[in-house]
Amino acid sequence: MSLKDFTQLVLPYKNKLYRFALRIVGNGAEAEDVVQEVMIKMWKNREEWNQYQNVEAWCMRLTKNLSIDKLRSKHRRTDHLTEDYGFRAPTASPYRQTELNDTVARVKAMMAQLPEKQRMVMQLRDIDGMTYQEIAEHLSITLDQVKVNLFRARKKIKAQLLNREAYGL
Numbered sequence: 220m221s222l223k224d225f226t227q228l229v230l231p232y233k234n235k236l237y238r239f240a241l242r243i244v245g246n247g248a249e250a251e252d253v254v255q256e257v258m259i260k261m262w263k264n265r266e267e268w269n270q271y272q273n274v275e276a277w278c279m280r281l282t283k284n285l286s287i288d289k290l291r292s293k294h295r296r297t298d299h300l301t302e303d304y305g306f307r308a309p310t311a312s313p314y315r316q317t318e319l320n321d322t323v324a325r326v327k328a329m330m331a332q333l334p335e336k337q338r339m340v341m342q343l344r345d346i347d348g349m350t351y352q353e354i355a356e357h358l359s360i361t362l363d364q365v366k367v368n369l370f371r372a373r374k375k376i377k378a379q380l381l382n383r384e385a386y387g388l
Contacts, residue, residue, distance in 0.1 A: 228274050229261050235275075236282045237352055242342040243286035245331070253289055257281045279357040283339070325383070329376050336360070342347035344369055 233254055240250035257278055261268075271277045330338055339358060343349045344365075349357070354365045 222361070224268075225262060225265060228268070229258065230279050232275055235257065238347060239279060239339075239342065240282050240286045242330075242338065242346075243283070244290055249289055250286075253285045253386060256285050268319060273356065273379055276353070283357065291317060322380075324379070329379050330372075332371050333375065336364075337375075338370045340365055340368040341372040341376075345373075374381045 236254045236257055237250050239246060240253040244250050244253065260281055261278060263273075268274060296330055330341060333341065336358070343354045343357065344351070349361055349368075351365050354360075355362045358365070360368075
């Protein structure tokens with residue numbers, strides 16, 4: 220495989236891989252390191268690409284595994300995220316934009332408290348926009364497990380948001 224093939228087949232996924240790694244490791248610099256390691260591994264194994272049915276799925280799996288390895292080696296959890304993820308309303312008033320920013324920050328904090336599988340499934344579906352089937356392939360779980368984890372994650376986040384609204388927090 221050539222550099223051109225790498226640029227066309229693998230490089231377009233770098234932002235998605237970064238967001239996924241960031242959600243797991245919780246640190247921008249570490250997420251960049253993970254993505255860089257994924258890119259290096261993909262380049263070194265470029266002769267084996269024809270064995271992969273889905274290069275994106277392989278990259279996501281590598282990202283997941285390397286992120287979890289990095290997390291385990293540091294013995295830390297994902298707590299603080301500083302990324303925006305594009306939740307901006309260009310026509311919103313400053314007051315409304317502040318409300319949106321606060322809600323996004325609350326949801327991020329709530330997502331960080333979810334069990335790992337629920338957090339990863341919710342990240343892949345609701346933020347990265349992947350299909351259920353793609354998530355199942357990336358995480359090596361069944362389609363039913365994807366649906367159950369997503370349902371539970373959304374239900375928990377919704378309950379916490381409604382609870383905060385009920386008490387005016």
